[in-house]
Amino acid sequence: MTRPARRRQRVPLPLLLPAGLGLLFLVLPLAGLLVRTPWTTLPRRLAQPGVLTALRLSLETATAATLLCVALGVPLAWLLARVEFPGRRLVRALVTVPLVLPPVVGGVALLLVFGRRGLLGSWLDATFGVTLPFTTAGVVLAEAFVAMPFLVIAVEGALRGADARYEEAAATLGAGRWTTFTRVTLPLVAPGVAAGAVLCWARALGEFGATITFAGNYPGRTQTMPLAVYLALETDVQAAIVLSLVLLTVSVAILAGLRDRWVGVT
Amino acid sequence: MTAPPLLDAHLVADRGAFHLDARLRIGAGEVVALLGPNGAGKTTALRALAGLHPLSAGHLTLDGVDLDRPDRRVWTPPERRPVGVVFQDYLLFPHLSALDNVAFGPRRRGADRRAARARARGWLDRVGLGGQARHKPRQLSGGQAQRVALARALAVEPTLLLLDEPLAALDARTRLDTRAELQRHLGAHPGATLLVTHDPLDALVLADRLVIVEQGRVVQEGDAATVTARPRTDYVARLVGLNLHRGHADGHAVTVGGLTLTTADTVRGDAFVAFPPAAVALHPTRPDGSPRNVWPATVTGVQRHGDNLRVQLAGPVAVAADVTPAAAAHLGLRPGQPVWAAVKAAETRAYPA
Amino acid sequence: MTVRWIRAVLAGAAALSLSLTACGGAGDGSSADTGGTVTVFAAASLTETFTQLGRDFESAHPGTRVVLNFAGSSALATQITQGAPADVFAAASPATMKTVTDAGDAAGAPAVLVRNQLVVAVPEGNPDRVGGLADLARPGVKVALCAEQVPCGAAARSALDAAGVRLTPATLEQDVKGALAKVKLGEVDAALVYRTDVRAADGLAAVEFPESARTVNDYPIVVLKHAGNPDGARAFVDHVRSDAGLAVLTAAGFQAPPSR
Numbered sequence: 027m028t029r030p031a032r033r034r035q036r037v038p039l040p041l042l043l044p045a046g047l048g049l050l051f052l053v054l055p056l057a058g059l060l061v062r063t064p065w066t067t068l069p070r071r072l073a074q075p076g077v078l079t080a081l082r083l084s085l086e087t088a089t090a091a092t093l094l095c096v097a098l099g100v101p102l103a104w105l106l107a108r109v110e111f112p113g114r115r116l117v118r119a120l121v122t123v124p125l126v127l128p129p130v131v132g133g134v135a136l137l138l139v140f141g142r143r144g145l146l147g148s149w150l151d152a153t154f155g156v157t158l159p160f161t162t163a164g165v166v167l168a169e170a171f172v173a174m175p176f177l178v179i180a181v182e183g184a185l186r187g188a189d190a191r192y193e194e195a196a197a198t199l200g201a202g203r204w205t206t207f208t209r210v211t212l213p214l215v216a217p218g219v220a221a222g223a224v225l226c227w228a229r230a231l232g233e234f235g236a237t238i239t240f241a242g243n244y245p246g247r248t249q250t251m252p253l254a255v256y257l258a259l260e261t262d263v264q265a266a267i268v269l270s271l272v273l274l275t276v277s278v279a280i281l282a283g284l285r286d287r288w289v290g291v292t
Numbered sequence: 293m294t295a296p297p298l299l300d301a302h303l304v305a306d307r308g309a310f311h312l313d314a315r316l317r318i319g320a321g322e323v324v325a326l327l328g329p330n331g332a333g334k335t336t337a338l339r340a341l342a343g344l345h346p347l348s349a350g351h352l353t354l355d356g357v358d359l360d361r362p363d364r365r366v367w368t369p370p371e372r373r374p375v376g377v378v379f380q381d382y383l384l385f386p387h388l389s390a391l392d393n394v395a396f397g398p399r400r401r402g403a404d405r406r407a408a409r410a411r412a413r414g415w416l417d418r419v420g421l422g423g424q425a426r427h428k429p430r431q432l433s434g435g436q437a438q439r440v441a442l443a444r445a446l447a448v449e450p451t452l453l454l455l456d457e458p459l460a461a462l463d464a465r466t467r468l469d470t471r472a473e474l475q476r477h478l479g480a481h482p483g484a485t486l487l488v489t490h491d492p493l494d495a496l497v498l499a500d501r502l503v504i505v506e507q508g509r510v511v512q513e514g515d516a517a518t519v520t521a522r523p524r525t526d527y528v529a530r531l532v533g534l535n536l537h538r539g540h541a542d543g544h545a546v547t548v549g550g551l552t553l554t555t556a557d558t559v560r561g562d563a564f565v566a567f568p569p570a571a572v573a574l575h576p577t578r579p580d581g582s583p584r585n586v587w588p589a590t591v592t593g594v595q596r597h598g599d600n601l602r603v604q605l606a607g608p609v610a611v612a613a614d615v616t617p618a619a620a621a622h623l624g625l626r627p628g629q630p631v632w633a634a635v636k637a638a639e640t641r642a643y644p645a
Numbered sequence: 646m647t648v649r650w651i652r653a654v655l656a657g658a659a660a661l662s663l664s665l666t667a668c669g670g671a672g673d674g675s676s677a678d679t680g681g682t683v684t685v686f687a688a689a690s691l692t693e694t695f696t697q698l699g700r701d702f703e704s705a706h707p708g709t710r711v712v713l714n715f716a717g718s719s720a721l722a723t724q725i726t727q728g729a730p731a732d733v734f735a736a737a738s739p740a741t742m743k744t745v746t747d748a749g750d751a752a753g754a755p756a757v758l759v760r761n762q763l764v765v766a767v768p769e770g771n772p773d774r775v776g777g778l779a780d781l782a783r784p785g786v787k788v789a790l791c792a793e794q795v796p797c798g799a800a801a802r803s804a805l806d807a808a809g810v811r812l813t814p815a816t817l818e819q820d821v822k823g824a825l826a827k828v829k830l831g832e833v834d835a836a837l838v839y840r841t842d843v844r845a846a847d848g849l850a851a852v853e854f855p856e857s858a859r860t861v862n863d864y865p866i867v868v869l870k871h872a873g874n875p876d877g878a879r880a881f882v883d884h885v886r887s888d889a890g891l892a893v894l895t896a897a898g899f900q901a902p903p904s905r
């Protein structure tokens with residue numbers, strides 16, 4: 027062990043105090059859940075079939091929503107960061123709308139567009155016989171709607187931080203814009219994309235309001251963990267706590283694993 | 293001029309309030325240095341040649357092909373120009389190995405993966421970095437990175453090679469070695485080469501011809517000997533270390549401000565007169581004897597300059613004088629002090645403006 | 646130990662939020678039936694009626710303020726058992742009331758205030774010609790039910806069972822309003838909700854069905870044990886159970902309790 031005395035930096039109290047309070051503020055509710063967890067009946071409650079079904083549906087839909095967000099959000103972020111076009115500021119503001127919109131309102135808005143009577147939904151129904159509300163695809167759509175801004179903002183930030191001159195260098199070496207994007211830009215901002223995808227996934231996993239409004243609640247089809255937790259809360263607080271704990275444990279485990287592998291790379 | 297030059301360009305470009313208007317011609321195998329102070333338009337010229345900045349007028353013709361000609365609506369994007377660029381801080385792709393950085397160009401220009409890598413390996417060997425092929429850019433030293441960047445630009449076998457301050461990012465020691473090696477590679481390049489720099493030494497060592505730009509315009513061009521002997525602007529004069537004044541000549545006499553200097557050369561009409569700071573002698577009182585050019589001056593500043601001291605003088609003409617520390621001690625030089633300055637006619641050079 | 650600590654924190658938080666909205670001390674209001682504040686926790690389906698009843702009560706008892714807190718009955722019951730300072734609790738089902746009485750938080754036995762009955766909510770004009778529960782199982786008819794964890798869902802389940810109708814709903818909503826919204830937006834063709842909910846909504850019609858008689862839902866009301874203003878609380882309960890009070894409730898679609 028080297029002597030830590032000289033290396034140790036003094037952390038100023040005006041920073042340390044609020045930092046500690048902030049951490050406490052975030053961690054205490056978690057501790058509250060743990061304190062109230064019915065440990066003795068935990069195995070029995072976990073073994074109930076509905077729990078695993080909801081958990082699996084949550085993980086699957088959050089992952090699908092993240093993939094959808096990456097597929098649509100990365101190009102959108104690129105457009106915002108690299109292409110000058112009239113109204114770009116407006117578009118950038120619009121991208122953040124789902125952040126400020128209450129998720130339930132987002133769900134209603136989705137219904138107005140993709141619902142049975144919606145602008146696109148009625149056409150989808152009439153042309154392809156596809157209806158999105160009350161389906162698993164609807165859950166994915168609702169989660170993606172709410173989570174997309176996290177990805178777009180993270181990736182756009184990464185793109186703006188990345189040196190655009192690398193793209194010029196690629197151009198002088200004969201790479202067109204698409205090749206430059208896939209061979210140079212994307213690898214350069216990969217950590218930003220990963221960070222954005224992780225945020226996006228976490229947000230999708232916890233999504234409640236837009237999901238229940240747009241996709242409804244039906245076990246095995248649209249009932250994700252947050253919905254199951256909310257309904258359990260109506261009758262059985264302990265069941266709700268157990269479900270919350272499962273969701274927390276799984277998501278924290280996955281996020282910690284991803285962070286070490288993808289995001290923490292410097 | 294018998295054969296047309298490989299590069300024939302009249303670069304007219306605007307960047308905000310800045311306006312570039314420069315003619316540039318470079319023959320096959322010729323290395324031209326574009327020299328100028330910061331903000332003179334060197335980088336804009338380079339970007340226009342590479343296709344990273346469009347011309348607003350003029351033309352850019354390379355090997356008989358118009359690459360950019362606004363009046364005929366001709367425009368070739370950078371990825372389709374036979375141009376290679378070595379960027380100032382190299383811009384090696386950090387996620388690719390040295391080998392893949394060099395193979396990037398050949399691959400994009402149609403070579404298959406194996407052929408591109410083989411060619412890249414050849415170029416890395418040529419710049420002496422065959423052993424570092426697998427290294428990522430962050431594992432390379434500054435000098436090595438510069439050589440990889442050069443190999444990357446040359447690997448596409450460009451008709452026009454552009455180098456933007458290729459040595460500016462290196463420390464003094466590495467710079468010396470790299471400059472010598474760069475000279476070798478530029479000498480071997482069959483196409484046209486344009487070197488953008490603000491370092492006169494780089495320009496003098498590496499280039500066959502100098503083109504000096506100031507405020508978006510070419511102010512002087514020619515080989516190194518001509519430019520250094522006969523500077524035509526203050527910038528060039530400072531660059532080559534000469535006192536330069538513009539005046540009116542009448543045979544052996546050039547009138548500059550209120551002073552008439554006698555020169556060895558014979559000129560008539562508007563003329564420049566140039567002399568090195570070392571040719572200016574300082575005296576506490578008016579000197580007697582041979583020097584014809586003597587005037588009273590006031591010391592405005594003293595700086596160390598190599599082993600000597602450089603003294604800035606105000607008077608009928610503002611000049612710099614180099615004196616030995618011993619002489620300076622003898623004169624007791626300090627700002628505000630009056631002295632007499634003297635220049636021998638034989639040490640001046642006069643030429644038409 | 647820990648449980649008591651959490652209770653204390655929750656109670657404190659609830660008290661804080663309430664005192665912020667009330668702006669007046671509910672604390673030691675032990676004066677007679679006038680004065681002080683009466684805090685009423687009422688089921689969401691009572692929102693419109695209790696708002697009016699509160700206003701009536703305030704004009705009948707000058708100087709008394711009625712603070713109303715509407716939410717799902719289950720959520721309110723949880724808040725009360727966790728120590729939230731309420732004087733009166735009006736629930737949408739006996740089951741939720743039972744959690745409060747079981748916890749020993751009620752002062753005396755709850756009284757049945759009103760009853761509510763399930764109906765089928767359909768868009769105005771009843772485009773799918775729904776005539777009863779059996780029609781809900783027709784292919785192509787999309788139905789929203791409440792989740793069984795909430796009173797309207799439990800009632801719907803027993804009504805469907807009583808009618809022998811088996812159907813797969815499109816969604817199990819977290820409350821009546823959610824189910825209603827799906828009908829209003831046209832995403833489902835019908836929903837099983839309370840008659841009062843349909844009456845309060847625009848653009849919807851109610852289809853009555855005989856099985857609903859078996860699933861009549863009682864709304865119990867009780868004065869709470871830890872009421873800060875027990876006199877005011879009793880006065881408020883008497884007010885809503887008076888003829889005038891019941892008139893307001895039945896006008897909204899509730900049924901008077903059987904004893905009356």
